[in-house]
Amino acid sequence: xxxxxxPSPVLGFVGVVGLLTxxxxxxxxxxxxxxxxxxxxxxxxxxxxxGLVRLGRRSLLPADRVTLTRAVLACGVTALVAxxxxxxxxxxxxxxxxxxxxxxxxxxxxxxxRTGTASPMGARxxxxxxxxxxxxxxxxxxxxxxxxxxxxxxxxxxxLAVGAAGRRAxxxxxxxxxxxxxxxxxxxxxxxxxxxxxxxxxxxxxxxxVAAGLALLLxxxxxxxxxxxxxxAVDVGASLRExxxxxxxxxxxxx
Numbered sequence: 001x002x003x004x005x006x007p008s009p010v011l012g013f014v015g016v017v018g019l020l021t022x023x024x025x026x027x028x029x030x031x032x033x034x035x036x037x038x039x040x041x042x043x044x045x046x047x048x049x050x051g052l053v054r055l056g057r058r059s060l061l062p063a064d065r066v067t068l069t070r071a072v073l074a075c076g077v078t079a080l081v082a083x084x085x086x087x088x089x090x091x092x093x094x095x096x097x098x099x100x101x102x103x104x105x106x107x108x109x110x111x112x113x114r115t116g117t118a119s120p121m122g123a124r125x126x127x128x129x130x131x132x133x134x135x136x137x138x139x140x141x142x143x144x145x146x147x148x149x150x151x152x153x154x155x156x157x158x159x160l161a162v163g164a165a166g167r168r169a170x171x172x173x174x175x176x177x178x179x180x181x182x183x184x185x186x187x188x189x190x191x192x193x194x195x196x197x198x199x200x201x202x203x204x205x206x207x208x209x210v211a212a213g214l215a216l217l218l219x220x221x222x223x224x225x226x227x228x229x230x231x232x233a234v235d236v237g238a239s240l241r242e243x244x245x246x247x248x249x250x251x252x253x254x255x
Contacts, residue, residue, distance in 0.1 A: 006052045008060045008068065009045035015072040016041030020079055027090050030083045037079030040132075044071050047128075051121055063112035066104055067125050073101040074133040081140045091199070094140070098194040101133055105190070130190065131156035137193035145196065145207055152189055152214050155221065182224075185216045 020037045023029045029037075048068070052058070060068060080094045108126060112118040138153030192213040196206045 006049065006058050006060070008052065008064075009049040012048060012068050012072060013041045013045040015069075016044070016075045019072055019076040023076060023079060023093065026093065027087060029079060033079040033083030036082030037075050040075040040078045041072075044075060048125070051125070055121055057121075061112070061117040061119060061122055062115050063108040063117055064119075064122050064125055066108035066111055067122065067129055070101045070104045070108070070133075071125075071129045073097050073104075074129060074136065077101070077133060078136050081136050084143075091197070095194060095198045098133070098137065098190075098197065102190050102194060105130060105187075130186070134189050134193065137190070137197060141193050141196040141210060144199075144203070145210060148214070149193075149210055152193065152210070152217060155217055159221065182220045185213075185220045189213050189217060 016037060020029060020034060020041075023033070023037075048071075052060075077094060077097050080090055080097070083090070105126070108122075112122060135153035135156070138149050138151075142149040192209050195201060196210050201209070
């Protein structure tokens with residue numbers, strides 16, 4: 001069993017604590033920020049440890065380490081959002097963390113291709129990290145634009161519930177071909193929410209930009225569901241061994 005224990009989850013949690021300490025020293029992170037940041041860091045460590053043990057892996061692949069860095073940054077974003085970004089400095093730091101995390105989203109995919117170390121776990125880790133960051137950002141932006149923005153962040157988790165319903169509707173568990181435009185749609189979500197968080201544009205413009213993101217997301221998921229519903233029954237049966245399709249949609253969007 002010893003060989004299955006990986007230090008990566010612990011290092012990730014230590015990284016979160018270090019980031020929270022730096023945020024506290026820089027702007028006085030409040031109690032809510034600490035609680036939210038530590039809770040998300042602990043969840044990150046547990047989920048990552050579970051994934052590694054389940055696959056019998058001792059260490060992360062090169063691209064996974066980049067994703068872990070993004071996950072640590074996402075925990076810092078969570079802390080600042082929970083603390084309501086109390087000052088202009090906090091807001092600047094929040095936007096900076098988001099921008100770096102979004103930039104690294106392109107790096108981990110490049111590293112995976114460059115080193116030939118792409119893996120299903122790495123793709124899932126990347127997907128969940130991005131989905132979580134988008135959820136937290138949607139909470140931040142919803143404070144200014146309205147709670148409808150939460151539809152963007154909640155989409156991934158609603159689709160998990162829909163995937164569970166696939167037991168009663170097997171066609172929901174099929175797989176459709178990847179579409180590059182869906183990747184663009186999900187990348188747009190993170191950029192739009194970060195711009196909205198930065199308060200650099202007029203509120204009406206920001207509302208339009210974010211609403212367009214939600215509309216595009218609904219179109220992306222909607223076309224996937226329609227495509228699945230129209231597939232021949234024989235294809236559906238063959239695809240039951242594959243991951244839930246709506247999980248794949250989100251993966252396309254956030255990678």
